[in-house]
Amino acid sequence: MTDLNPERTLIIDLAGPELSPAESRWLREHPVGGVCLFSRNITTPERTARLVADIRDALGRDVLVATDQEGGAVLRRLDVPQPPTPQGLGVLDDEHAAYHAGQVAARGLLELGINWNYAPSVDVNVDPLNPVIGERSFGADPERVAALGVAWARGSEDAGVLSAVKHFPGHGDTRVDSHLALPVVDKSRAALEAAEWVPFHAAVRAGLGSVMTAHILYPALDAERPATLSPALLTGLLRQEWSYDGVIVTDAMDMKAVADRYPDGQGAGLAVSAGADAVLVCGHGHAELHDIHARALHAAQRDGTLTDARIAKAVSRLDRTLTRFPGTPRAYGPAQRTADSRLVESWAARMLTWHGDRVRLDPTRPVLLLAPTQPGVGGPYGDSLGGEALAGVLRQRLPQLVFAASDDPGAVRTALDTHPDAPVLLATTERWGVPDSTRMLAEALAFRSTPVLHVALWSPDAVDALPLPAVVTHGFRPANLRALAAALA
Secondary structure: OOOOOHHHHEEEEOOOOOOOHHHHHHHHHOOOOEEEOOHHHOOOHHHHHHHHHHHHHHHOOOOEEEEOOOEOOEOOOOOOOOOOOHHHHHHHOOHHHHHHHHHHHHHHHHOOOOOEEOOOEOOOOOOOOOOOOHHHOOOOOHHHHHHHHHHHHHHHHHOOOEEOEEEEOOOOOOOOOOOOOOOEOOOOHHHHHHOOHHHHHHHHHOOOOEEEEOOOEOOOOOOOOOHHHOHHHHHHHHHHHOOOOOEEEOOOOOOHHHHOOOOOOHHHHHHHHHOOOEEEEOOOOOOHHHHHHHHHHHHHHHOOOOOHHHHHHHHHHHHHHHHHOOOOOOOOOHHHHHHHHHHHHHHHHHHOEEEOOOOOOOOOOOEEEEEOOOOOOOOOOOOOOOHHHHHHHHOOOOOOEEEEEOOOHHHHHHHHHHOOOOOEEEEEOOOOOOOHHHHHHHHHHOOOOOOEEEEEOOOHHHHHHOOOOEEEOOOOOHHHHHHHHHHHO
16 A cells, blocks of 8 residues: 655754654654755765664665766765766766766765765856856756756666756846845746757656756746746656656755745645655754754645645556665775776866966976965855865876965965066856956956966956966866876976
């Protein structure tokens, strides 16, 4: 008999790297459909594998355990070969590489028993100033995004980890971050079909296992509800028109785009009623948000907003998916890790993109590195690169390198005066654009007689902002930095 408890559609998060007694009791009392892990939960392999096993023990069954191992800036496990940014894979334009990148991501997860990856993002990067997609996208060409995204997802699923193409029906043409407010994409259906929908339709035709929704309003399809809560988009388009029968999972329901308009968990029942099978609720360490959404789901069931038939169908899909992607850990042996590491290193070297004259530096002479002390991070991003960390990697090839914080005018002035003949590397590592102080610094450096190179470590869009020759690394992970250092020296 199918379980009609609506809590089976909940995907929750946890506070830390171990399952606390209170969390264990909560899971024994609430038969949720899965758990999503974040960086705060993923520590040593042994500890994380124990956490995953404890989750399943508390629930008394196999279950979907998810995380975001997209590649590039959005990575939760860092002690295994790290898949590159989708944007970097777009530069390679190599479906074979994209497929293997999905496998690399999956192998590091399934070793721990994690069987669901909320990746890849197949949003088309229509607007380069989009604050939440950027390097998470494979590019601006819908057909290439479709080909590379489907290849990545197939690689993941062939390696045993359920993929989740996101953010349906497209988050690439908005300058509003749905973590903070409700974006509106006021485009015609024809325009959406020509761009945003191309990768998602390809994913459906490929039979990929799950789709994650976007908290975005698309007035041409539904003038009232964002996609996550829209029957027109989830049931009408995905299920009926496109005949998709995989799992539909919501983006996090605590994000303000939904939470501010549908308080007290109201969005949960509406999302499942609209066609979602799994409702992601992130309390960020505060379990009361899970309780609120559990109660809201039961209330929606009682008042008829959420029917037993809809619950049964959602639970059936989740159970069927578990049969295909069980959480049995799979060893990630040394030989495979070495092979994957070599792939990642080779991709990083191939992704380096030069604008203007290529610069080579003398390892025996001083080089100045000007970079932010520590750029800020927001939205879905896990971490960023500080100037000292960048300097440490570059010194492996350029031992005379001198670092000065570009956000400290006094330190910059002293470094330039002390080393008037040294080449300069000006690094941009900010996620949210190029600061005015960096623009002013670049304009001054443009008149320097010695070589000056802009090193763009996050966004290639920063290249156009500064009047300097540039190299784009398409990522700030160790493989990207080693490739940069080798190319410079």
